[in-house]
Amino acid sequence: LYLEEAGLLSEMEQLGFGIVGYACTTCNGMSGALDPVIQQEIIDRDLYATAVLSGNRNFDGRIHPYAKQAFLASPPLVVAYAIAGTIRFDIEKDVLGTDKDGKPVTLKDIWPSDEEIDAIVAKAVKPEQFSQVYIPMFDLGAVEKSVSPLYDWRPQTTYIRRPPYWEGALAGERTMKGMRPLAVLGDNITTDHLSPSNAIQASSAAGEYCAKMGLPEEDFNSYATHRGDHLTAQRATFANPKLLNEMCLDENGNVKQGSLARIEPEGKESRMWEAIETYMERKQPLIIVAGADYGQGSSRDWAAKGVRLAGVEAIMAEGFERIHRTNLVGMGVLPLEFKAGETRKTYAIDGTETFDVEGDISPRAELTVIIHRTNGETVKVPMTCRLDTAAEVHVYKAGGVLQRFAQDFLEGNA
Template identity: 45%
Template structure:
């Protein structure tokens, strides 16, 4: 049996030991015959770093608007994460990943239908190739040993030859390279003072984006491929970086200019300010123009207009990605008003000085008849308390005012201090000064 020629395969173990026991058990050569060659370790395929599809395959998907799948043995199945063109994504055990690669389709019922044909043209079923529990246990006992881990990781801090060749200055302070497109001095401490700041009302905010339910941190701050024509791609091109060297958002997370441009740049995100749209686009309210979310944010910044986000349930679900809070902060977002939050993302928003407000039970963008074209004021003060009800007003372009109460999701007294200081990073640094 062979993997279908339109199926992209890759083997990305989380540990060097995996490669070792695949070799000793004799499985690795057979995986390679099927196209599962070692591509690297750790966060690769599951975070969108497995590289492009074949040009002909990509063209067929786009021109025919095909719904194509990814099957992986990772822990995230967000739409478009493995590759921007994969609309359906399934998590499976490693053996099932191989099975689906052989089958070439996730629409197949592999429990009853053949997954392929053998060399004589006879149908092959899952039951014909699936190992028994006894066979699996015997293989683990024989080939996965404590000595294997000890041998592989005895000198883990030595690193590879490439790592050892990295030049270091020996200084306790990092020497920032202004020309680097991977690591830049972050802007999060700019303007920091040792003076006690006060929490004040947030007025005159425009809506940068209006989202529905289950907007994940991968939607907010994608870690995978950098799309051609996107603000991040244009930035890298301007720096002389060719497309083949763009790498991914995940690899450039040390560069705030790339990550700020990548915020809300997921090609599958749906911004309801522009009904029916998909991808990195929003409405610039002062002129009614459509543009990328980054470009709009920068125009708002230049005009001195603060921003907010409106969202539905489970805002910020998924990975606890710090850039999903850092990116909106850099774009000028001062508050998020959502129906509910993922626990860690709520905390991360406060950690970057962004106010998370939650609609009171039963209320939402829809029930309050908000369109996202309103100008928002949030009446918060330095006397605020954890989970306080905060008055919010939204003034429509025709002058109509909608008022409602929202719960502050600053849940603890120490979080109030973080928010007062402009984020936890600033609080920590103030204590050190």
């Protein structure tokens, strides 16, 4: 509407910038598919394709699985780079193209002044545009009085399902014994590695599930839109195609890229979801071992929910992003931090081991992780409990924030 009022939409469409969606479309990688010919060219030649976007997320593979890198820019710069057709380009100095007389055009020639922008905003953005859309949304008088306030849960859906937070792994006791690694990871693992938010690919575990539920591929949508259905969202756990799980190596000893895991004790490599399903069926408690800055990036509840529902009881890392650490505690997952100067490599952790956690849990207590190797050797690792406050300990011991709320509610009404 703003673009129409400003008289810009038709010209934007001529440049290829048609409106395909609103709100989180770009940030969630839902701007649409590449031309099949272009996509096949990228695959055949293994091209290092990039994206320039005016959203707020540039995680690996988020904008499109074949865009290996993304750069954030303002909307006018996105248009300028599109005209240029390359990022190997000095946007301030190089020529974007030529005008109708053949004269070179640079960015400064087409960049609007603040006064021009202010005048267009004043003309095109009006209060009534908001009231026409939002006032009817809050008209409670339009709601039928006979409608039940309770939601009618439907089994055949991939968007909203009765949540499982009182059942399964979350209802069981955390033993902290015999935990097997689901993944051994390096530094800078983001919430997008843990639970991606981009478009669901047909070949992914979530895509196969959506197809089984009868959804056509064009309606798969994104992982983020399905987070109300745990059966879809669980299949996003570690589903990022850029994941590097150090448990999965090629014949040269290099870490393979992809949503991969290795099921132990068999040593069988599989897709991550198949490993999670196997361990869930075995009721096998799990642990994740990682490097520095685990959980960085945008906060996402499913980055903590997914691993907990898979049966992960603890995470050993060199450090945690602040909000993600809090989310882990809220899901009843124990964050453990290596002592300064120590890492997963200090103890040559390769994923064949099992892990026990011993010690009394209290704020920032020193706990001991006992590593059991396949040759019978045991190694004791001192680690810091990253439950930083008494309130976090209370939440953790209850099993998570929902369990604590339920306990406090029942005790208050007893």
